[in-house]
Amino acid sequence: MDITLKVNGRPEQFSAQPNELLVERLRDGLGLTGTKVGCDTGQCGTCVVRLDGRSVKSCLVLTASAAGGEVATIEGETTRGGELSGLQEALRQEHGTQCGFCTPGMVMALGELVDATAGGEAPTEPEIREWLTGNLCRCTGYHSVVRGVQRACAAARAQAPAAEPAAASAAAGQEV
């Protein structure tokens, strides 16, 4: 079947089998290997990307079901000049990454939380940890990741123009 997708702002058009997974299209079809495959069964979160703004586990999404949508991967987070996103920089400063295998999925999942709360209340530590339950990390013990998210949220709120009442409620859960 013929499918169109926008990936990191760039239009893509291709033919795909009905059972093709989005992670296969990204990695094997488009060469975006920053998205990792850890478990292939929806448990580890290394494959998280954003589809139409929401974080999803791309090993659980059929490419066909994403047709017409907008996909953001870790490759789109860093600028062409190599500048890190706010969350990436905060994780770097708090040592929130070690081997780095989980980091692309973490950044894509947690970035949704940072963005959603930028104009309102900062997420509490329990809320951050709940958000993190879909992303496994064998190295960091999560403490430094939580600190990185807190740092990123503080920076994002400092830059946000005004509070938006609906923003804080978005911290209720991620769609993964």
Ligand code: FES
């Ligand atoms: S590869 Fe583990 S959740 Fe997708």
Ligand code: FES
């Ligand atoms: S930094 Fe190694 S798995 Fe998370």
